[in-house]
Amino acid sequence: MTAVFLVLSAFLASAVEFVEALTIVLAAGITRGWRSSLAGLGTATVALAVIVGALGPALTYIPISGLRLVVGGLLLAFGLQWLRKAILRAAGFKALHDEAAIFVREAEEARAAGHVERAGLDWYAFTLSFKGVLLEGLEVAFIVITFGSAQGSVSLAALGAGIALVLVAIVGIVVRGPLTRVPENTMKFAVGAMLTTFGIFWSAEGAGAHWPGDNASLPAVLVFVGLLSAAAVAMLKRRRVAFA
Amino acid sequence: MRRIKAFGRFWWNFVVGDDWRAAAGVVIAIGATAALAAGGVDAWWLMPVAVATILWVSLRREVSR
Numbered sequence A: 001m002t003a004v005f006l007v008l009s010a011f012l013a014s015a016v017e018f019v020e021a022l023t024i025v026l027a028a029g030i031t032r033g034w035r036s037s038l039a040g041l042g043t044a045t046v047a048l049a050v051i052v053g054a055l056g057p058a059l060t061y062i063p064i065s066g067l068r069l070v071v072g073g074l075l076l077a078f079g080l081q082w083l084r085k086a087i088l089r090a091a092g093f094k095a096l097h098d099e100a101a102i103f104v105r106e107a108e109e110a111r112a113a114g115h116v117e118r119a120g121l122d123w124y125a126f127t128l129s130f131k132g133v134l135l136e137g138l139e140v141a142f143i144v145i146t147f148g149s150a151q152g153s154v155s156l157a158a159l160g161a162g163i164a165l166v167l168v169a170i171v172g173i174v175v176r177g178p179l180t181r182v183p184e185n186t187m188k189f190a191v192g193a194m195l196t197t198f199g200i201f202w203s204a205e206g207a208g209a210h211w212p213g214d215n216a217s218l219p220a221v222l223v224f225v226g227l228l229s230a231a232a233v234a235m236l237k238r239r240r241v242a243f244a
Numbered sequence B: 001m002r003r004i005k006a007f008g009r010f011w012w013n014f015v016v017g018d019d020w021r022a023a024a025g026v027v028i029a030i031g032a033t034a035a036l037a038a039g040g041v042d043a044w045w046l047m048p049v050a051v052a053t054i055l056w057v058s059l060r061r062e063v064s065r
Helices: A002-032 A034-059 A064-090 A099-112 A123-151 A154-175 A184-206 A214-243 B002-015 B020-038 B046-063
Strands: none
Touching: A002 A034, A002 A099, A002 A123, A002 A154, A002 A184, A002 A214, A034 A123, A064 A123, A064 A184, A064 A214, A064 B002, A064 B020, A064 B046, A099 A123, A123 A154, A123 A184, A123 B002, A184 A214, A184 B020, A184 B046, A214 B046, B020 B046
16 A cells, blocks of 8 residues: 555656656757757756665665654655645635646747857757756655655655656657646645655654554545645635635 | 855755745654654654644635735
């Protein structure tokens, strides 16, 4: 059960980030040419692989309780951000993430930028693509390393991220446009709930508490977080209607 | 120096985000759980209660802005 949670969490979180990275790479590729933007994508992927390759094994030397305490705290702070934004979006207090609008904005900026050639590459397309993939990818790397190391299986978390990468890449190649039909807020809601769930579970364990039933209590924590979020959305929606 | 600042800002935004009070609440809740555990109380229930409180306070702040 925990393994399924782990793969699913890493998959969903990575898919959201890859969709955002794809929008940036497409904007750079379509407006400035594919060679430089794909070179940026490739360089960022290598940089990410080096970061994960260096940090992943290093974390295995840290005692598991200390690791869970730190990772749990980080995931909780990080997960609460996702959850809060997803709740505010679902309740109508924050605009939904619009990949099509982001694509148009990025493409306009890319068209307007001047042409500087370095190492035979269009430097704007290369850096736009590189920065986009590296920054979105760092979030994926953070999730894979923290989830994997705290649960003792970086490979399972990497599997979830790998499936997401392949899926988003295939759809991106087929569609050749921003993935506007991806239910991004629903996915972000699910990711926020899962990050918060793992954060609650591991930080309490790392602090010395023992969950009733150990890992079996994870689904109960997820249900708790889900109900809490649904109640928050319902209350905020009611408040919005009352003030409208 | 500029790059170090930018690097620090990236990680701050990444982990803490736009509500530092929520992150501080998480740290306090973990500390309280550890203190209770050290005193022999198995406080597994404290983190869920703390998260519910932190989330609600953070949402209320955001909505009333």
